[in-house]
Amino acid sequence: MKALVWQATNRLGVERVPDPELLLPSDAIVRVTSTAICGSDLHLLDGYIPTMERGDILGHEFMGEVVEVGRDVRRLRVGDRVVVPFNLACGICDPCSRGLYSACDNSNPNHQMAEALYGAVSSSGLFGYSHLYGGYAGGQAQYVRVPFADRGGFKIESDLRDEQVLFLTDIFPTGYQAAENCGIVPGRDVVAVFGAGPVGQFAVRSAQMLGAAHVIVIDRVPERLRMAAACGAQTINYEDEDVLLALLESTGGRGPDHVIDAVGLEAHGHGPGAFEDTVKQKMRLTFDRITALRWAIMSCAKGGTVSMPGVYGGLVDKLPLGAAFAKGLTFKMGQTHTHRYVEPLLGKIEAGQIDPSFVITHRASLDDAPELYKTFRDKKDGCIKVVLDPWGTTRSAAKS
Amino acid sequence: MTSSVGRESEAGQAFGPSGKNRAGANLQPVERLVTGTAAAGLLFYSLRGGLGRQLGLGLPGLALAYMAVQGRNPLATALKIDQKDGAVQIRQAVTVDRPADELYALWRNLERLPEWMSHLKQVEVLHSGTSRWTAEGPVGPVQWNATLTADEPGQRIAWASVPGSGLENSGEVLFRAAPGNRGTELVVRLEYRPPAGTTGAVFARIRGQEPAQQLREDLTRFKRIQELGFVPTTEGQSSGRASSDVQSASRGGQ
Numbered sequence: 001m002k003a004l005v006w007q008a009t010n011r012l013g014v015e016r017v018p019d020p021e022l023l024l025p026s027d028a029i030v031r032v033t034s035t036a037i038c039g040s041d042l043h044l045l046d047g048y049i050p051t052m053e054r055g056d057i058l059g060h061e062f063m064g065e066v067v068e069v070g071r072d073v074r075r076l077r078v079g080d081r082v083v084v085p086f087n088l089a090c091g092i093c094d095p096c097s098r099g100l101y102s103a104c105d106n107s108n109p110n111h112q113m114a115e116a117l118y119g120a121v122s123s124s125g126l127f128g129y130s131h132l133y134g135g136y137a138g139g140q141a142q143y144v145r146v147p148f149a150d151r152g153g154f155k156i157e158s159d160l161r162d163e164q165v166l167f168l169t170d171i172f173p174t175g176y177q178a179a180e181n182c183g184i185v186p187g188r189d190v191v192a193v194f195g196a197g198p199v200g201q202f203a204v205r206s207a208q209m210l211g212a213a214h215v216i217v218i219d220r221v222p223e224r225l226r227m228a229a230a231c232g233a234q235t236i237n238y239e240d241e242d243v244l245l246a247l248l249e250s251t252g253g254r255g256p257d258h259v260i261d262a263v264g265l266e267a268h269g270h271g272p273g274a275f276e277d278t279v280k281q282k283m284r285l286t287f288d289r290i291t292a293l294r295w296a297i298m299s300c301a302k303g304g305t306v307s308m309p310g311v312y313g314g315l316v317d318k319l320p321l322g323a324a325f326a327k328g329l330t331f332k333m334g335q336t337h338t339h340r341y342v343e344p345l346l347g348k349i350e351a352g353q354i355d356p357s358f359v360i361t362h363r364a365s366l367d368d369a370p371e372l373y374k375t376f377r378d379k380k381d382g383c384i385k386v387v388l389d390p391w392g393t394t395r396s397a398a399k400s
Numbered sequence: 401m402t403s404s405v406g407r408e409s410e411a412g413q414a415f416g417p418s419g420k421n422r423a424g425a426n427l428q429p430v431e432r433l434v435t436g437t438a439a440a441g442l443l444f445y446s447l448r449g450g451l452g453r454q455l456g457l458g459l460p461g462l463a464l465a466y467m468a469v470q471g472r473n474p475l476a477t478a479l480k481i482d483q484k485d486g487a488v489q490i491r492q493a494v495t496v497d498r499p500a501d502e503l504y505a506l507w508r509n510l511e512r513l514p515e516w517m518s519h520l521k522q523v524e525v526l527h528s529g530t531s532r533w534t535a536e537g538p539v540g541p542v543q544w545n546a547t548l549t550a551d552e553p554g555q556r557i558a559w560a561s562v563p564g565s566g567l568e569n570s571g572e573v574l575f576r577a578a579p580g581n582r583g584t585e586l587v588v589r590l591e592y593r594p595p596a597g598t599t600g601a602v603f604a605r606i607r608g609q610e611p612a613q614q615l616r617e618d619l620t621r622f623k624r625i626q627e628l629g630f631v632p633t634t635e636g637q638s639s640g641r642a643s644s645d646v647q648s649a650s651r652g653g654q
Contacts, residue, residue, distance in 0.1 A: 005640035016637045023629055055641030065477050092627055094497060094582050109632050112613060125632070137637045145637055 002390065003141035004369045006063025007049030017057065018232040020137065020145035025072035028149035030082060032166065034162035035062035035140050037386040038170055039197050039368065040264070040311050041164050042377045048265060049313060051113060058141025060086035060127040061169045063162060066153065068145070084146055084155035085338035086170040088136065089127040091151035107148065108134040117314075120209075123306040123335065127334035128174045140369060142390045154342045156352055163348065163357040163387055167202070171385075172302050172356050173341035175262070178309035181332035182258035186211025192247060192256035192299060193217045194292040196224035196235075198385045199309050200262035204233045205354060207260075216250055217293070218243055223382045227359070247299045255301035263292035264310025267292045291318045297324050308333035359385045366393025406532050427471045428597040437469035481554060488601050490590045490612045494619040497583035498626050499577040503555045507573050508557055513573075517620040519614060531559075542567045570592040571612075586622075586623070598638045 005015045020029055038061050043049050054149045063083040066076050076082065088107040089096050104124035108114060109121035113132045118341015119273055135330035137145060144223055146152050156165050178199070179332055184192060184207060191207040193200050196219035207215050208231065217228040218236045225235040236246045247256060266289055296306050297320050325333070348354055376383045427435065442461030448455050467473055474627060483487045486610050496503060514520040521541060524532040534543050544566030549557035558572035569592035578585045590611070594601040624631050 001638075001642065003638070007640075013640075015640045017640050020638045021636070023633060023636055027629070053641070055639040057639060088632075090628055090632075092497075094495070106628055107632055109634055111620055112617060134632075135634050137634070137639060147632060264536075 002143040002366055003057045004059060004366060005054075005136075006044060006052050007054055007060055010045060012045065012058070014367050015053075017141070020143050022068060022070045023145065024147065025070040025151065026148060027068050027070045028073055028076055028146045028153060029068040029252050030062075030064040030084065030139075030144050030146050031067045032064040032139050032142060032144055032390045034064070034166050035059050035366075035388050035390060036166055036169075036171075036386070037061075037140075037373060039199065039376075040129070042373065043266065043311060043313070045373050045377060046266065049130045049132070050108075050149055051135075053131060053135075056128070056130075056135070057137040057141050057143075058128040060129055061166065061171070062127075062139025063145060063156075063166050063169065064139075064144075066309070068151075073149045076153045076155070081156045082146075082164055083156060083168045083342065084127075084139070084144075084152050085168075085173075085342060086127055086129075086156070087335060087338055088127070088134065088148055089151050089339055091339075091362070096151075098366055099340050102341040109354055110134055111176060119252065122393055126252065126335075134306060140366065140388065142366075150397035151339065151377075153219070154346070156339075160349060161357070163360055164355055165346065167198075167310045167356040167359070168342050168345055168349075170336070170338065171198045171346055172202050173361075174202075174309045174336040175199050176206040176209075176341055176345060177203075177336045178203045178262065178307045179206035179212075179258045180208075181307040181365060182207070182260065182305045184210045184212050184258065187213055189257040189260045190214045190216070190251050190254075191260065191264055191299075192296075193233075193260045194263035194296055195264075195310065196221065196228045197220060197262060197324060200224075200260070201330070201359050202356070203262050204228050206230055208227045209353065213251075214249065215258075216256060218247075221379050223361075224379075227384060238332075243295055244299050248388075250294055250336070250366075251301070255299050256304065257301050258305040259296040259300045261292050261296045261306065261308045261310045264308075265289060265312050282356060290319065297329065300327065300329055301383040302327045305330045305332060309336070343348065360387050362386040364388055366381070366390045367392070426476050426481075427467070427473055427487070428486045428619045431473075432471055435464050437478060439464035439468055476601060483601070484591075487591045487593045488611070490615055491588070492612065492615045493585060493587045493620050494616075494623050495583055495585050496623045496626050500577060500584040503586060503626070504554045504557070505574075505583050508551070508553075510559075516625070517615075517618050519611070519618075520644050523573050526583065530562070531560075537567075567595070581634050586619065588619065590615065 001015060001019045002014055003389045005017065007013050020030060041058060044052060044058060066078055066080045066082060069076055069078060087102045089101035089104040090106040093105035095105055104122050105121060106228035108122045108125040108133050113312065117132065125134025126138055127136050136147070179191070184191060189212055191212045193203045193215065197219050200217065204215050204217055215233040216236060217223050217225060217233045218238055220237055220239045225237060229235050234250060236243060292310065293308070300306055308331065314383055349356065360374060361382055364386065366388050372386045375381050376386055439461050442457045442464065446457035447459055456653065462560050474484065504505035510523045513523050513524055520533065520538060522534040526532055530545050532543065532544050533546055534541055543561040546559045547562060548558065549560050550556055554575060556572060556574050561568055569590065571590040572588040576585050621631055
């Protein structure tokens with residue numbers, strides 16, 4: 001089959017690899033009909049996530065048709081159309097039984113690596129996201145092996161198109177959990193979202209669904225700000241304005257009640273802190289560039305929440321913890337417990353409350369993936385979200 | 401040695417690294433003597449020769465002399481080999497979502513231990529209370545006879561090697577209910593006296609044996625078999641490694 005393979009930092013390629021096979025009786029094989037490039041995949045391209053190996057198949061946002069099931073699979077049958085969350089969960093362990101699926105005890109075969117780096121017991125395995133997270137082959141391929149298939153395969157029985165349900169695998173639940181973590185008081189709370197990328201876009205719309213009185217989005221890319229403005233959010237371009245002043249002014253001097261950092265470890269931003277982060281990250285003296293997080297903490301109102309769906313990997317310098325303490329902020333963060341959200345959010349899509357395909361700017365075949373990773377990373381050609389067809393034959397990058 | 405593991409008072413003791421052992425002396429008296437003698441020899445010969453020889457033999461000689469005087473092998477400290485009175489101590493814990501009685505019954509059947517303890521090759525129950533153990537050592541199989549020193553159903557199993565029967569070692573497994581109906585906290589403590597003292601332990605580590613990590617891996621595998629009935633794996637999955645032209649088992653994709 002064809003698959004997108006990590007060859008080295010900044011080098012991806014579409015290669016012919018063996019088709020996946022059932023390795024355990026609880027596995028299923030899915031023929032991938034649509035797969036997307038996630039912002040967090042860019043951290044792999046750029047080499048910021050350790051333990052990638054040449055030949056690893058990427059991709060954790062995918063859906064398709066079940067073509068084979070192991071003998072212990074009960075809920076899925078050949079022919080079922082499924083979306084598959086980006087994280088793997090056994091559904092049985094103590095964290096899973098409490099709905100903390102991304103904290104699954106049992107799904108990371110390489111738990112020792114994660115434990116050495118992060119302490120305690122490893123979190124869940126992820127599709128196509130380094131050996132630290134289990135080394136599972138990803139779904140930017142024609143077929144994918146889905147372990148824990150009864151838990152990971154969510155059937156889509158309505159006639160919604162792929163691109164309306166594909167984002168249930170990651171970015172819609174991720175934006176939704178980020179907003180839910182804020183504990184928004186409907187009709188009262190103001191929410192600011194740093195980063196108008198795909199997760200930021202879903203965080204904005206989720207905050208609105210949860211009743212935020214006002215939502216403000218901060219970014220520097222005009223088309224991303226326009227996409228957020230299209231649903232009624234106020235926008236701030238940090239290259240044109242002083243972010244902290246603009247947020248204070250927009251909130252009567254209080255600051256936003258909750259701030260969502262949908263940027264993570266490769267923040268751009270500017271000022272001496274941002275420059276120092278960039279230099280240190282290039283020299284491997286620090287893992288993460290945290291401009292967005294610093295702004296989030298500094299702008300947040302007293303007693304507010306800093307919600308962090310953006311990915312962080314290691315240690316950070318100059319975190320304004322004193323400001324967080326002085327204002328009594330609450331921090332909520334971590335990988336999304338995707339399994340918890342797939343069905344409720346599918347309900348919202350079926351009810352017509354949201355059509356997640358609004359975020360797609362590029363549709364192409366898997367062959368175009370290496371090039372589109374770079375287009376997406378460099379925010380060229382108005383690129384916000386790329387959806388790939390693993391079976392498309394022509395080089396047909398179509399901008400919508 | 402058995403006394404330190406077998407004592408009832410330690411059963412519920414807090415679980416954490418024992419800093420005082422790491423900082424203190426870890427060399428056995430014999431090892432100190434050998435190290436000191438080697439140091440004296442190197443220093444003696446370093447005096448008869450040119451600068452190269454003086455440095456080449458003198459510096460290692462000084463390092464060994466320092467180790468002998470301090471009674472401490474800095475490599476063992478750097479490798480985090482946890483020791484007490486010359487015995488290597490290994491401790492790990494895992495929470496398994498199963499009742500204590502059930503887990504106790506599995507561990508009490510000593511002959512099954514090699515199923516999840518990867519360093520063990522075989523355990524043979526000889527007669528009531530005595531068993532013959534075979535383990536994988538850094539240079540080949542190691543054997544010893546052991547007796548049970550404690551057997552409290554649903555709570556604790558402890559064993560110790562019979563003096564003079566091979567590798568001097570002991571171990572215990574504690575089973576206690578995890579708060580909030582979360583199953584059983586399983587604590588495993590192993591203690592052994594490496595045949596060549598601290599030097600032997602450092603040698604084993606350099607040969608790639610990492611007993612504490614191995615035990616953690618074993619306990620995680622045990623938990624997963626108990627909870628899931630299988631161990632998750634990626635062994636044998638497809639990738640782009642050494643397979644760029646493999647087309648076997650193709651599903652007919654282009």
